[in-house]
Amino acid sequence: MKAWLAAEARRFWGTCVYSWRGWRAAWASEKTLRQWTLANALSIAAALLLPLSPGERALIVALGLLLLAAELMNTAIETVVNQLSPQRHPLAAKAKDCGSAAVALTAIAAGAAWVFVLWGLWVD
Numbered sequence: 001m002k003a004w005l006a007a008e009a010r011r012f013w014g015t016c017v018y019s020w021r022g023w024r025a026a027w028a029s030e031k032t033l034r035q036w037t038l039a040n041a042l043s044i045a046a047a048l049l050l051p052l053s054p055g056e057r058a059l060i061v062a063l064g065l066l067l068l069a070a071e072l073m074n075t076a077i078e079t080v081v082n083q084l085s086p087q088r089h090p091l092a093a094k095a096k097d098c099g100s101a102a103v104a105l106t107a108i109a110a111g112a113a114w115v116f117v118l119w120g121l122w123v124d
């Protein structure tokens with residue numbers, strides 16, 4: 001049991017290290033990730049300053065973090081495509097375009113949440 005716990009703790013630590021390494025690599029190469037992170041920081045600050053309910057704040061924060069996760073997955077897709085298909089190919093275009101669409105949809109979801117939350121503040 002003790003050995004199993006130690007192995008699980010090591011595995012979890014490894015996951016944390018790899019994730020932090022991935023974040024730093026994407027941060028260094030992807031301007032879009034840096035821009036979304038700034039937008040997210042402003043969004044979270046606004047959500048904390050405005051008189052929102054805990055549920056509304058949770059929605060804004062969660063969708064903002066999901067947007068960063070979508071951007072990281074898009075970066076992962078772009079990186080693999082660039083490695084496997086440096087020459088132009090319709091399948092490479094499809095993979096990259098789908099990654100972009102995923103980021104765009106998540107951004108629309110976060111924007112829509114803000115519109116409804118602000119609308120709720122306005123009519124109150």
Ligand SMILES: Nc1ncnc2c1ncn2[C@@H]1O[C@H](COP(=O)(O)OP(=O)(O)OP(=O)(O)O)[C@@H](O)[C@H]1O
Nearest residue numbers: 032074078085086087088089090092093096097100
């Ligand atoms: N190898 C390829 N084969 C075919 N089309 C490609 C290829 N690489 C890129 N494209 C097309 O160009 C678009 C932009 O690709 P690119 O790699 O420049 O992404 P990007 O503009 O850097 O994206 P982001 O701003 O999210 O980092 C893709 O969505 C795709 O339509």
